[in-house]
Structure formats: structure tokens, C-alpha cells
């Protein structure tokens with residue numbers, strides 16, 4: 001009875017649609033894996049992330065402005081050390097930047113110790129003094145600093161023993177300058193020894209140690225051996241490590257005078 005309600009054209013349409021559905025089903029079934037494969041290329045990130053068994057999309061890790069980009073910047077060696085320097089330095093403190101370079105650490109120390117504090121910054125290159133002066137000027141820092149064109153092997157001529165809150169060493173060469181004029185093992189150890197004498201009790205020595213490439217390994221090894229033999233009753237030495245980073249990553253070290 002019911003079929004009587006359909007005319008020929010409608011029956012043709014139903015057959016035609018049925019044919020198309022069956023054909024699509026056949027194609028889908030035969031090419032199931034091809035579709036899955038194509039989908040993975042075109043699909044949202046979430047599927048790819050699932051495959052990598054990693055909650056962080058790889059591209060985000062390299063996006064400078066992205067959340068992870070910011071995290072990676074914060075864990076860069078100088079920023080890592082800066083966190084501890086910030087905790088240490090108080091308004092009115094005397095601080096030393098033993099390797100002034102372009103003045104990033106001098107700027108930080110100057111801002112932290114304020115109008116009533118004092119920063120002595122050392123470098124053997126005039127270029128470093130100029131660059132630092134410009135940086136400090138640009139940031140309108142308090143006039144609490146002295147930029148000294150002298151080797152850090154003469155640190156003890158500029159401050160009293162036990163008077164300094166924080167001393168920063170960022171070894172290596174001036175970024176954008178001659179690689180020949182880098183810090184050297186003997187002079188570095190001489191300066192570090194003096195630095196320990198100048199530090200007050202509870203004072204902090206912050207070290208950024210580089211190796212490989214132009215820096216080689218001699219200075220790194222000399223500094224690490226020197227640190228190892230420091231009297232544990234007088235100094236606490238904390239050495240951090242970029243444990244899974246290849247190619248001789250830099251080594252941040254903190255020394256606290258007990």
C-alpha cells in the first residue's frame with residue numbers, strides 16, 4: 001500500500017542515493033588508513049601531540065613570545081643567576097661586577113643596591129666601559145657605580161675585606177668584541193681568590209662559566225677544580241647543570257660565604 005505513494009522518479013532518487021552511500025562506504029572502507037594518514041597531517045595539533053606523547057607542541061618550544069619561549073629565556077644562565085643576585089642584594093650594599101662586558105650585570109647590581117649602595121665594575125677593554133656607560137645612562141640608573149679600566153686581578157685594591165655583598169663573574173669574551181681578550185685561567189683564579197676575601201659573611205659570588213668553542217676547557221676545568229677544594233666550613237658551593245643540553249652547556253655556580 002505504502003509503495004503506491006511513490007512515483008517512479010522518487011524510486012529512482014532513492015536508488016540513486018542508496019548507490020552513492022554504498023559507494024562512499026566502499027571507498028572509505030578500502031582507503032581507511034589513507035584517510036587516517038591524511039587526517040593526521042591536516043588535523044589540529046592535539047592529535048600530533050598525542051603521538052609524540054608530549055604535552056608541549058614542538059613549535060611552541062621555539063616560539064620566542066610563547067609561554068615556553070619565555071620560560072626558556074628565564075632559564076638562560078645569566079637570568080638563572082640573576083634570580084639569586086636579586087634575592088641577595090639589598091639597598092645600600094657594596095657589589096662588584098668583575099667582568100663588566102656590555103654592562104648587563106652592572107645594571108642589575110646598580111638597580112638593586114640603589115642610591116645608597118655602590119657598584120664597582122671592572123674590565124680590561126675601553127669598549128666595555130663605553131658600552132656599559134651607555135646602558136646605564138639609557139636605563140637612568142642611580143649614580144652609584146664606578147667603571148674601572150683594570151684587571152680583576154687587582155680587585156683587592158678597591159674594596160675592604162669582608163665588605164662586599166655580591167660579586168659577579170661572567171667569564172669569556174666580550175660579546176661582539178675580540179675573542180682574544182677573554183678571561184684566562186690564571187687571572188680568573190687569582191681574582192676569584194681575592195673575591196672570597198672581599199665578600200662579607202653571607203655574601204654571594206655568582207659565576208657563569210663557559211666552555212667549548214673559543215673558550216676551550218682549560219678555564220672551566222681550572223675554576224671547577226678550585227671550587228671543589230674550597231673549605232666546606234667556610235663556603236657553600238652550589239653548581240647547577242643544564243643536564244640534557246648537548247655541546248658543553250654553560251655552568252652556573254653560586255658560592256656563599258658562611
Ligand SMILES: C[S@@+](CC[C@H](N)C(=O)[O-])C[C@H]1O[C@@H](n2cnc3c(N)ncnc32)[C@H](O)[C@@H]1O
Pocket residue numbers: 098099100101102103104105106122123124125128150151152153170171172173174175181182183184187
Ligand atoms: C662574557 S663578558 C662579560 C659580559 C657582561 N657580564 C655583560 O653583561 O655583558 C667577559 C668580559 O670579561 C672581560 N675580561 C677579560 N679579562 C678580564 C680581566 N682580567 N679583568 C677584567 N675583565 C676581564 C672581557 O673584556 C669581557 O668584556
